[in-house]
Amino acid sequence: MADLNEPEVENVPLPNREPLCRVGIVLREDSKSKMVLELPAGRFKLEEGETSFLLDSQSAVDLIFEAQGNEIVCFESDGAAPIHSGDTLSIEPLKVQETLLPKGGMLLKGVVAGRGFHWQKEVDLTYPGRLEFFAREGNLIVVNVLPMEAYLACVVTSEMSGACPAEFLKAQATAARSWMMVFLKNKHTGEPFSICNDDCCQRYQGTTFLSDHVAGAVERSRGMFIVTEEGYLCAAYYSKSCGGIMERAQNIFGEGAVGISEKPDAPDGSITSDFNPVTEENIREWVTGKFLKKSDSFCSPNVCPEETLPKYLGAVDEAGKYYRWRVEYARQELEDILRQKAGVADMAEFVDFHPIQRGNSGRLHELGIIYRDGGANLKTLTVKSQYEIRRVLHEKFLFSSAFVWDFERDADGRINKIALRGAGWGHGVGLCQIGALGMSLQGHSYEDIIKHYYSGCTLVRAYE
Numbered sequence: 506m507a508d509l510n511e512p513e514v515e516n517v518p519l520p521n522r523e524p525l526c527r528v529g530i531v532l533r534e535d536s537k538s539k540m541v542l543e544l545p546a547g548r549f550k551l552e553e554g555e556t557s558f559l560l561d562s563q564s565a566v567d568l569i570f571e572a573q574g575n576e577i578v579c580f581e582s583d584g585a586a587p588i589h590s591g592d593t594l595s596i597e598p599l600k601v602q603e604t605l606l607p608k609g610g611m612l613l614k615g616v617v618a619g620r621g622f623h624w625q626k627e628v629d630l631t632y633p634g635r636l637e638f639f640a641r642e643g644n645l646i647v648v649n650v651l652p653m654e655a656y657l658a659c660v661v662t663s664e665m666s667g668a669c670p671a672e673f674l675k676a677q678a679t680a681a682r683s684w685m686m687v688f689l690k691n692k693h694t695g696e697p698f699s700i701c702n703d704d705c706c707q708r709y710q711g712t713t714f715l716s717d718h719v720a721g722a723v724e725r726s727r728g729m730f731i732v733t734e735e736g737y738l739c740a741a742y743y744s745k746s747c748g749g750i751m752e753r754a755q756n757i758f759g760e761g762a763v764g765i766s767e768k769p770d771a772p773d774g775s776i777t778s779d780f781n782p783v784t785e786e787n788i789r790e791w792v793t794g795k796f797l798k799k800s801d802s803f804c805s806p807n808v809c810p811e812e813t814l815p816k817y818l819g820a821v822d823e824a825g826k827y828y829r830w831r832v833e834y835a836r837q838e839l840e841d842i843l844r845q846k847a848g849v850a851d852m853a854e855f856v857d858f859h860p861i862q863r864g865n866s867g868r869l870h871e872l873g874i875i876y877r878d879g880g881a882n883l884k885t886l887t888v889k890s891q892y893e894i895r896r897v898l899h900e901k902f903l904f905s906s907a908f909v910w911d912f913e914r915d916a917d918g919r920i921n922k923i924a925l926r927g928a929g930w931g932h933g934v935g936l937c938q939i940g941a942l943g944m945s946l947q948g949h950s951y952e953d954i955i956k957h958y959y960s961g962c963t964l965v966r967a968y969e
């Protein structure tokens with residue numbers, strides 16, 4: 506979902522053939538020293554340095570991979586003698602091309618999904634292609650190596666469910682394909698992979714949720730890229746819900762992000778246009794106003810009813826309200842979160858918020874948090890970037906930084922409760938996944954969807 510502050514965008518030309526992707530599926534920070542891999546019946550090649558071994562089994566077998574310092578060791582069962590060890594161990598099915606099927610490939614148990622976000626959990630996932638195991642100071646790193654189009658078919662079903670219309674899936678695949686090429690090289694320098702499996706890059710859960718419908722839709726967009734007027738690949742950012750207006754890319758990702766729309770996520774002439782840009786003056790109406798009942802924004806519940814979203818959202822997403830949401834804290838609760846996540850050890854009492862800078866979608870890019878220290882002195886903590894604001898204001902992660910606040914006070918005027926009411930989920934730049942879904946449900950084409958979210962770009966097929 507590309508939700509972090511990205512490195513500066515570089516001008517990247519179109520590829521002339523299908524690239525191979527190296528996806529980190531277990532990272533150092535997951536602190537896994539041992540994992541179980543279940544091989545289905547069939548023939549596999551295991552490589553230990555220069556030597557390769559054939560594994561041939563009539564039924565599913567478990568292999569245990571353990572990081573011992575910087576050495577990776579493979580066992581058939583706990584307590585047994587190691588069968589393989591080395592700097593790197595890798596394993597792949599002999600018929601690699603046959604693993605891009607729903608639940609096809611090898612099953613890795615206990616993979617972290619939603620790393621660091623409010624929906625983090627551990628799941629068992631199946632992976633097509635080749636798996637490489639590395640050990641770094643006792644921690645496992647597992648990398649899945651596979652062709653880009655196979656990777657994309659999996660990404661699209663990991664991000665959104667196979668129940669989505671084909672036009673949406675083609676648009677999502679094309680955005681993910683373009684984004685991926687731009688960031689293939691510079692997201693995780695120094696690691697044995699180029700992208701990771703989570704919202705830091707793009708959510709990837711192998712073939713676990715793959716459907717034929719999704720694989721077919723991705724195949725029909727094969728090799729298609731979003732290209733800027735200058736002929737370079739567009740850094741095609743996307744997020745779950747813009748909240749009704751697409752945030753200006755440069756506000757979040759710097760001057761290199763070009764070709765991306767910054768307008769209402771709604772038909773021309775929509776009432777939403779009256780709020781563009783969202784400012785300190787109109788944000789309360791934007792987030793809570795009566796106009797929302799008749800909003801025709803593509804990501805609004807009038808187009809995508811929120812009770813139907815669980816059918817379309819990826820399997821690890823929490824069902825909930827994203828177009829407009831509400832979070833409440835007791836004052837002490839918010840103070841605890843701020844002490845812990847913003848590191849304000851001297852905070853004795855939260856006093857107020859001070860909005861410093863908002864983008865055109867209403868997202869705060871700079872926020873002052875006013876508090877009293879133990880000596881009753883007023884102090885201000887300034888939080889910069891929508892990412893940091895969302896990180897420090899929630900135990901896990903706040904949906905977006907486009908919010909207003911209300912305080913409930915006691916008889917002495919001290920704050921008891923804080924309510925945040927906000928719009929959207931994610932950074933809001935580029936394709937809005939719920940909005941693009943809404944457009945496809947209304948019958949808009951793949952090309953229309955891309956044109957709407959990346960209006961400074963064209964679609965180009967780079968390889969067959």
Ligand SMILES: [Zn+2]
Pocket residue numbers: 692693700701702703704705706707
């Ligand atoms: Zn990443």
Ligand SMILES: [Zn+2]
Pocket residue numbers: 746747748749750770803804937939940
């Ligand atoms: Zn939207």
